[in-house]
Amino acid sequence: MKIFGIAYKNLNRKKIRTALTVGGVAVAVAVLVSLFGFDAGYQRSLNNDIDKLGYHILVTAKGCPYEAATLILKGGGGLRYMEDAVYKRIIKDPRIDKITPQLISTVYNQESAQGRGAFTLYMGVDDTFLELKPWVKFKSGGWFSAPDAEEAIMGYEAAEVEQRLAGDQIFVPSINKVLTVKGIFERTGTQDDGLVFIPLATAQRIFDLPGKLTGIGIKLINIQDTAKLEEELYNEPGIQVVSLTQVRGTILNLVSSARVMANSVALIAIFIAVIGVTNTILMSVFERTREIGVMKALGASAFDIFKIIWLETIFICLFGGILGMFLAFFGSNIVEHIIRKTLPYAPSGKLVFIELRLLILSFVGVLVMGLVAGTYPALRASLMKPIEAIRSGE
Amino acid sequence: MSEIIIKAEKLTKTYKLPAEEIYAVRDIDLDIYAGDFIAIMGSSGSGKTTLLDSLGCLGKITSGRLRVMDKDVSCVPESALVSIRRKFISFVFQDFLLIPSLTALENVELPLYFSRSRKGRKHCVDFLNRVGLGSRIHHLPKQLSGGEKQRVAIARALASSPKVLFADEPTGNLDSKNSREIFELFRKLNKEEGFTLVVITHNPQLGELADRVVRLKDGRIISKEE
Numbered sequence: 001m002k003i004f005g006i007a008y009k010n011l012n013r014k015k016i017r018t019a020l021t022v023g024g025v026a027v028a029v030a031v032l033v034s035l036f037g038f039d040a041g042y043q044r045s046l047n048n049d050i051d052k053l054g055y056h057i058l059v060t061a062k063g064c065p066y067e068a069a070t071l072i073l074k075g076g077g078g079l080r081y082m083e084d085a086v087y088k089r090i091i092k093d094p095r096i097d098k099i100t101p102q103l104i105s106t107v108y109n110q111e112s113a114q115g116r117g118a119f120t121l122y123m124g125v126d127d128t129f130l131e132l133k134p135w136v137k138f139k140s141g142g143w144f145s146a147p148d149a150e151e152a153i154m155g156y157e158a159a160e161v162e163q164r165l166a167g168d169q170i171f172v173p174s175i176n177k178v179l180t181v182k183g184i185f186e187r188t189g190t191q192d193d194g195l196v197f198i199p200l201a202t203a204q205r206i207f208d209l210p211g212k213l214t215g216i217g218i219k220l221i222n223i224q225d226t227a228k229l230e231e232e233l234y235n236e237p238g239i240q241v242v243s244l245t246q247v248r249g250t251i252l253n254l255v256s257s258a259r260v261m262a263n264s265v266a267l268i269a270i271f272i273a274v275i276g277v278t279n280t281i282l283m284s285v286f287e288r289t290r291e292i293g294v295m296k297a298l299g300a301s302a303f304d305i306f307k308i309i310w311l312e313t314i315f316i317c318l319f320g321g322i323l324g325m326f327l328a329f330f331g332s333n334i335v336e337h338i339i340r341k342t343l344p345y346a347p348s349g350k351l352v353f354i355e356l357r358l359l360i361l362s363f364v365g366v367l368v369m370g371l372v373a374g375t376y377p378a379l380r381a382s383l384m385k386p387i388e389a390i391r392s393g394e
Numbered sequence: 395m396s397e398i399i400i401k402a403e404k405l406t407k408t409y410k411l412p413a414e415e416i417y418a419v420r421d422i423d424l425d426i427y428a429g430d431f432i433a434i435m436g437s438s439g440s441g442k443t444t445l446l447d448s449l450g451c452l453g454k455i456t457s458g459r460l461r462v463m464d465k466d467v468s469c470v471p472e473s474a475l476v477s478i479r480r481k482f483i484s485f486v487f488q489d490f491l492l493i494p495s496l497t498a499l500e501n502v503e504l505p506l507y508f509s510r511s512r513k514g515r516k517h518c519v520d521f522l523n524r525v526g527l528g529s530r531i532h533h534l535p536k537q538l539s540g541g542e543k544q545r546v547a548i549a550r551a552l553a554s555s556p557k558v559l560f561a562d563e564p565t566g567n568l569d570s571k572n573s574r575e576i577f578e579l580f581r582k583l584n585k586e587e588g589f590t591l592v593v594i595t596h597n598p599q600l601g602e603l604a605d606r607v608v609r610l611k612d613g614r615i616i617s618k619e620e
Binding site for chain 1: 473509
């Protein structure tokens with residue numbers, strides 16, 4: 001006869017009550033693990049996305065949106081331009097490893113999105129683009145044949161949506177231009193997947209923006225020079241400097257209120273679960289007052305009784321915790337789907353990232369929860385006087 | 395004459411109510427010898443159960459003196475009473491009070507677990523065999539009759555080899571046939587094991603089986619009969 005057996009069999013007596021309490025704990029733990037998993041996954045994916053941008057600093061014209069989500073939110077407008085003289089000045093800086101000029105333009109296409117209409121983002125780039133993003137691979141086709149060719153390279157998703165293959169021709173409405181699809185990029189998991197790339201010189205010509213740029217991507221030799229260069233570039237008139245830290249901060253701000261809400265919900269769920277477990281065990285203690293008295297009469301010390309009741313609570317929390325972890329682990333895809341629907345901007349990659357460390361921490365957390373929830377009922381039971389307990393039902 | 399294992403002198407137990415103090419037992423002088431079989435008798439409210447609880451170290455006495463196995467337990471804390479109960483004392487109750495979630499065998503093992511005894515499962519099975527329940531050791535209390543439950547309770551009480559066994563109306567919930575059988579079992583085990591048996595009973599015929607009968611009225615001993 002072991003104390004574990006006594007505690008387990010006590011719980012087994014009221015199967016439905018035990019199962020419901022375990023279920024409550026499981027839901028609370030699943031919510032908590034999912035949210036912490038989301039926290040970790042979101043930051044991971046965001047960092048990954050930002051790393052895949054390929055540059056440490058983005059210089060744009062003052063007031064110009066610097067990422068696709070904002071651009072779309074602004075209805076495809078709001079673009080500001082700077083002179084390419086800025087590019088020519090910056091390129092001389094010895095701290096720069098690689099640099100690439102960009103010209104973004106948006107075109108509204110009435111026939112896109114199954115006739116509902118949508119913006120297509122065109123980005124003018126030159127050969128330096130691939131130097132900053134060496135991981136970019138072609139699914140089919142290849143790079144532009146000439147710096148001013150009337151050709152396009154489509155991002156993976158843009159090609160999927162338009163159902164284009166290398167060699168096809170695409171029509172750019174509003175400027176009435178036809179471009180030849182020279183290549184299609186592999187999926188990168190970044191906003192590049194939705195863009196149509198054209199040679200920079202061609203973009204400046206067909207969109208009637210000679211000598212204009214919307215952005216300059218800069219990769220530094222030493223990332224620690226970021227802050228210093230950023231400060232120096234602020235002296236350039238008519239431009240704004242966005243470092244990756246800022247981008248990360250801006251996006252995290254977008255989701256911070258959602259995170260605060262979600263974390264509050266998780267904490268409330270845990271609090272309710274603790275109260276539920278305490279209530280269940282306390283009820284069970286009151287129901288078993290005479291049994292506890294008998295155990296004391298048979299030689300059980302106050303600590304023996306405390307251990308039995310505490311173990312029952314810990315069992316409930318551990319069963320619930322493990323079940324909750326399974327639920328969170330296997331239900332992470334559903335949670336991810338819901339989050340993607342809810343958040344204004346979600347980075348690519350796995351949003352809910354549940355790693356072993358999180359599971360171990362949750363396990364320890366659940367154990368502590370069990371200890372806390374069980375303390376009061378265990379104390380009540382252990383302090384019962386044997387005579388009063390035995391005679392209570394008479 | 396055998397050694398005295400429990401000695402009560404002027405033992406008094408009161409319960410405090412907001413308005414008054416109730417004397418449950420008062421000025422009890424009683425010597426209990428090793429191997430004794432004592433029946434405590436009296437009408438309801440005469441203080442039998444309170445006396446049994448006090449002698450069995452289930453609670454502190456209010457005044458007087460109580461010695462168990464030559465130890466003064468009159469003013470000791472609950473933890474010391476636990477230690478005395480573990481080593482020397484066991485109980486059988488009218489309502490059997492088996493733990494419903496445990497089998498007959500597990501119920502018998504329970505006091506051994508609490509006393510950290512090294513006696514194993516075989517020892518407990520032996521006791522269940524001796525009370526005639528060898529074939530029902532894995533049954534839960536709800537699968538046993540009243541008489542069988544009380545036999546399990548007796549085996550549970552004796553498994554830890556106590557010096558004194560207190561039984562509070564052990565046949566109160568049994569029919570006359572089962573009552574007689576349980577009393578005869580008590581008598582038999584009392585002789586074989588040599589433990590002291592203190593039984594509360596209302597039944598005068600069962601009382602006749604005891605070596606001594608102590609009669610209580612209004613919390614005081616009114617007679618001690620051999």
